[in-house]
Amino acid sequence: MSPSSPQQTGFPAEGPAHTPDSAHTPQRDGAAPESPGAGPVGRRLPVRPDAAARLARVAEASWRPALLLGVLLFVWWLVAWQELVESYLVPSPGDVLDVLADQRSELMSHTWVTTYETLIGFVLAAGIGVGTAVLIVYSKTLERAIYPVILFAQVIPKIAIAPILVVWFGFGMTPKIVLAVLIAFFPVVVSSVAGLRSINPELLELSATMGASTWQTFVKFRLPGALPHVMAGLKVAVTLAVVGAVVGEFVGAQEGLGYVLLASSGNLDAPLLFADLLLMSAIGIVLFVVIELAESLLIPWHASRRDGMALTTT
Amino acid sequence: MHTSTKLPAIAVRDLTCQFFTKRAQTTALTDVSLDIQPGEFISIVGPSGCGKSTLLKIIAGLVRPTAGSVELLGARVEGPQRDVGFAFQRSALLEWRGVRRNILLQAEIRGMDRAQAERRADYLIEMTGLRGFEDALPHELSGGMQQRAALCRALLHEPPVLLMDEPFGALDALTRETMNVELNRIWRETGVTVVLVTHSIAEAVYLGTRIEVMSPRPGRIVRTLPVDLPRERAYGPTLATDVFHGLAAEIRDLLGASSAHD
Ligand SMILES: Nc1ncnc2c1ncn2[C@@H]1O[C@H](COP(=O)(O)OP(=O)(O)OP(=O)(O)O)[C@@H](O)[C@H]1O
Ligand SMILES: [Mg+2]
Numbered sequence: 001m002s003p004s005s006p007q008q009t010g011f012p013a014e015g016p017a018h019t020p021d022s023a024h025t026p027q028r029d030g031a032a033p034e035s036p037g038a039g040p041v042g043r044r045l046p047v048r049p050d051a052a053a054r055l056a057r058v059a060e061a062s063w064r065p066a067l068l069l070g071v072l073l074f075v076w077w078l079v080a081w082q083e084l085v086e087s088y089l090v091p092s093p094g095d096v097l098d099v100l101a102d103q104r105s106e107l108m109s110h111t112w113v114t115t116y117e118t119l120i121g122f123v124l125a126a127g128i129g130v131g132t133a134v135l136i137v138y139s140k141t142l143e144r145a146i147y148p149v150i151l152f153a154q155v156i157p158k159i160a161i162a163p164i165l166v167v168w169f170g171f172g173m174t175p176k177i178v179l180a181v182l183i184a185f186f187p188v189v190v191s192s193v194a195g196l197r198s199i200n201p202e203l204l205e206l207s208a209t210m211g212a213s214t215w216q217t218f219v220k221f222r223l224p225g226a227l228p229h230v231m232a233g234l235k236v237a238v239t240l241a242v243v244g245a246v247v248g249e250f251v252g253a254q255e256g257l258g259y260v261l262l263a264s265s266g267n268l269d270a271p272l273l274f275a276d277l278l279l280m281s282a283i284g285i286v287l288f289v290v291i292e293l294a295e296s297l298l299i300p301w302h303a304s305r306r307d308g309m310a311l312t313t314t
Numbered sequence: 315m316h317t318s319t320k321l322p323a324i325a326v327r328d329l330t331c332q333f334f335t336k337r338a339q340t341t342a343l344t345d346v347s348l349d350i351q352p353g354e355f356i357s358i359v360g361p362s363g364c365g366k367s368t369l370l371k372i373i374a375g376l377v378r379p380t381a382g383s384v385e386l387l388g389a390r391v392e393g394p395q396r397d398v399g400f401a402f403q404r405s406a407l408l409e410w411r412g413v414r415r416n417i418l419l420q421a422e423i424r425g426m427d428r429a430q431a432e433r434r435a436d437y438l439i440e441m442t443g444l445r446g447f448e449d450a451l452p453h454e455l456s457g458g459m460q461q462r463a464a465l466c467r468a469l470l471h472e473p474p475v476l477l478m479d480e481p482f483g484a485l486d487a488l489t490r491e492t493m494n495v496e497l498n499r500i501w502r503e504t505g506v507t508v509v510l511v512t513h514s515i516a517e518a519v520y521l522g523t524r525i526e527v528m529s530p531r532p533g534r535i536v537r538t539l540p541v542d543l544p545r546e547r548a549y550g551p552t553l554a555t556d557v558f559h560g561l562a563a564e565i566r567d568l569l570g571a572s573s574a575h576d
Contacts, residue, residue, distance in 0.1 A: 203406055203408070205402070206400070206402065207423070208376060208394030209374055209376070209399075210396070210419075210420060211423065220408075220423065224408070224410045225408075225409070299410070301409050301410040301453070302409070
C-alpha cells in the first residue's frame with residue numbers, strides 16, 4: 001500500500017504482534033530466579049543434565065587422556081621391566097608405587113608444605129596482580145611508572161634471585177612464597193589489564209547515561225567483563241606458582257617436595273625421585289582443576305564456557 | 315504547531331563535530347541546529363554515516379562537539395546526562411546478566427526503589443513480549459529480542475528525554491509495528507520528549523511530530539517536515555492517510571536526491 005516501507009518484508013518470526021498471551025511459553029523450566037544483586041553469577045544452565053548424562057560427559061572427556069596415560073605407563077613399565085635403562089636411572093612403576101605407599105606420611109607432609117607455599121604464593125600473586133592491573137588501567141601515570149618495572153622484574157630469571165631471597169628471608173617458607181609470587185604475578189597482571197581494557201566502549205557510555213560512579217562502573221561493568229581474561233591468567237599463574245615454590249625449596253630448605261627432589265637425586269634414589277615428581281604434578285593439576293571449577297561458576301555466560309550448541313563451525 | 319513558550323527540552327546550536335583518527339579526519343556534522351519542545355517526537359532520517367548516532371551522543375553528552383552547544387532541559391550539556399534514556403544502536407547488554415537483571419541495572423545504578431523498579435520491569439517485559447525470557451542471557455536471544463530488552467532498560471526510569479538510535483532495526487516487520495504502536499502510546503501517556511533515529515521512512519512518519527532529514531556526511535539538516543497528524547495514531551489508518559503518503563514520498567525524494575543508495 002504505501003510506497004515507503006522498505007523494512008516491511010520480514011516474517012513474523014516471533015514476538016508479541018499477534019498473541020501476547022502465547023509469549024508466556026514455559027521456555028525455561030522454572031529455573032530458580034536469580035537472587036537480586038547476587039553479582040555477575042548466572043546459575044542457570046540451558047539444559048540441566050541428569051547424573052547419567054553428566055557421568056557420560058566426564059567419561060567422554062577423560063577417556064582419551066586416560067588412554068594416553070595408560071600407554072605411557074605401559075611403555076615406562078616395559079622399559080623398566082626389560083631393563084633397557086639401568087634401574088637407578090629409571091625405576092619401575094611398581095617401585096615408585098611402593099615408595100609412595102611406604103613413605104606415605106612423610107611424603108604427605110612434604111606435599112602439604114609445598115602446597116601451602118604454592119597456595120599462599122598464588123593467592124598473593126592473584127591479589128597483587130589484579131590490584132596492579134586496576135591501577136594500571138585507571139591511571140596513565142601509574143601505568144608509565146609500573147609497567148616498565150614489572151617487565152624488568154619479569155625478565156630477571158627467578159632462579160637467579162632465589163639465593164638472595166634465602167639470604168634475605170632465611171630458610172623458612174617465606175622465600176619460597178616470595179618466589180612463587182614473583183613467578184605467578186606477571187601473567188595475572190597482563191591478562192587482567194587486557195580484560196579490564198576489553199570492555200565495549202558503548203557499555204561505558206551506557207554507564208555514563210545512568211550516572212554511574214567510577215566504583216559502580218568498575219564493579220558492575222568492567223570487572224565482570226574482565227573475568228574471562230583474569231581467569232585465564234589465574235590458570236597460568238597457579239601452575240607457575242608450583243614451580244616457584246619448588247625452585248625456592250631447591251635453594252635452601254629442610255622440607256617440601258623440592259627438598260625431597262634434591263635429596264633423592266643426591267642419593268641416586270630414583271624411585272623416590274619419581275614419586276616426588278608425580279606428587280608435584282599432582283599439586284599443579286589439582287589446583288588447575290580448582291580454578292577451572294571456579295571459572296565455570298563465575299563466568300558460565302562466557303563463550304568459552306557455553307556448551308550444548310549444535311554449531312557446525314569449528 | 316509548537317506555540318509553546320516553555321523552554322525547549324533540547325536546544326542544539328550550530329553543532330559541528332569532527333573526528334580525528336590516525337588515518338583520517340572525518341567531519342560527521344556541520345552546522346546542525348535544532349529546537350525540540352517538551353513532548354515533541356522528532357524522527358531523524360538520513361543516509362548511513364551522516365552523523366545521526368553522533369548527534370544523539372552529543373545531545374546525551376557522550377561525545378564532545380568540535381563547535382556549537384547543546385542545552386538539555388535548560389542546562390548546558392558539558393558531560394554525560396543522567397536525565398535521558400538512551401537506546402543504543404547496538405543493544406549494549408551486559409553479557410553476564412539475564413534480560414530482567416539487565417533491565418534492572420538501570421534501577422540499581424540510579425538507586426531507584428527496588429520493588430517499584432521490579433514491577434515496572436515486569437510491565438515492560440510483558441509489553442515488549444519478552445515474557446518467558448526474563449532469565450535468558452543476551453547470547454541466547456535473537457537480535458530483535460536484545461533490542462527490546464535494551465529498550466525496556468532505556469524506559470525503566472521514565473526519563474523526561476528518550477534518545478533512541480535505530481531501536482527497532484533488528485526486529486521483524488510485525489513486531490516492529492507492535493513496538494511502534496507501543497512507543498506511540500508510551501509517548502502520549504508520559505509526555506516524554508523523544509528523538510528517534512531510524513532508517514524506516516514509515517516509522518519516522520508514523521511516530522514523529524516532526525521529521526528532520528539529514529544530508530550525507532558531513533551531516534546537515536536539509537529539511538524539517540512537520541507531521542500534521544493527531545498524536546493518537548492507529549497504525550493501519552494512519553498509514554493510509556494522504557498526509558502519510560505525501561510525507562513518505564517527500565522523504566524518499568530527499569534521501570534519493572542526496573544519496574545514491576538507501
Ligand atoms: N568515535 C569515532 N571515531 C572516528 N570516527 C567516528 C567515530 N564515531 C563516528 N565516526 C564517523 O562519523 C561519521 C558519522 O557516524 P555515525 O555513527 O554518527 O553515523 P550514522 O548516521 O549513525 O550512521 P548509521 O546510520 O550507519 O548508523 C562516520 O563517518 C563515522 O565513521
Ligand atoms: Mg548510527
